[in-house]
Amino acid sequence: MESVPVRCPACRRDHAYSPPAYPCPCGAPTAPPLLPGAPAVPITHRTWNDDWVTVRCPACGRLDQWPQPELCCPCGTVLRVPVRPVTAPDDEPGPAGPSHIPLPRTAPAPRPAFRAVAIHGAGDALATAARYLSWLGYRDVVQSAKPSPARIDLRATGLIAQVDTVARPTALRDVECLWLNALSASVSCVFFSLPGYAPDASARAEGLGLPLFVLDPAGTPRPVNSPADELLSTGA
Structure with missing residues (x-):
């Protein structure tokens, strides 16, 4: 070095x-x-x-x-x-393009359809994100036993995740903090948000390769950037 x-x-x-x-x-x-x-x-x-x-x-x-x-x-x-x-x-950065272009899916997903359960509060959002990570193929998905200063809500083998349920769109700092915590622990990370993401947060996550999902109140997480599309297509 x-x-x-x-x-x-x-x-x-x-x-x-x-x-x-x-x-x-x-x-x-x-x-x-x-x-x-x-x-x-x-x-x-x-x-x-x-x-x-x-x-x-x-x-x-x-x-x-x-x-x-x-x-x-x-x-x-x-x-x-x-x-x-x-x-x-x-x-030098090239011209800005669309914020999110879904990747083509050329093969059927090897998983059964995700079972959606309506989200009525923060607890439902956390449970939905945990079930979704398990559905993607992550093992040993658990909720953090106590509030974490780093705001890590879910952990799995080789993964940490944050679930944002506040009223405002998820901010750039939240995305960068999750990514840095994942780097420090040498694991991957995924972000789930009920209100969606601020434009600069979405742009940074795209550059960092951090999957972003929006939690639909009907209960199905929706990918909103290319890393999330890729994760949905390939699984864990």
Whole structure:
């Protein structure tokens, strides 16, 4: 793993720092490429955008948003470690297209039809999402035993899921937090929402490969992005 010397500007202590690697959706471990020689910057004020950097997977070339590398010096200063920016011409984003184009299904689903049960409240929504994950093929789907600070509502073998039942559309921060928690645990993740998703949350989930489902009050989860379409087509 790439390592660079980092000096704390507060206490002048030198560190050898290597960024953490996370699995790309293709499975390859990916870490932000550090910028040798660039000074680390103390973090005195946080913004959500500053906490993420664009990184290209060295195996498949996919561009994704990854946590900004940070180092906590023993003196108490938290340092932002500079990352080499993605500047190749083919890194430029193309024209925006439709937010969601369902994937063609060329073969019949190998599962029986999902049995819908009307959703009348948060408990019904949670139960529906759990049954749906089991129907997709996930094993040992269980509800979190107690409220989680990370808002993880369901767990299964190799998976965590969140079920949003609030009145407002699910926000970008909620989607990114679920994805980051899944990265930290080296598992997949799925999001279910009763009210739907804010446009920036939907766009980020598409780029991160995070399946989004909307819970229809009639009781059938509906895929609303390409990763969810793919999950529905292939199963767990």
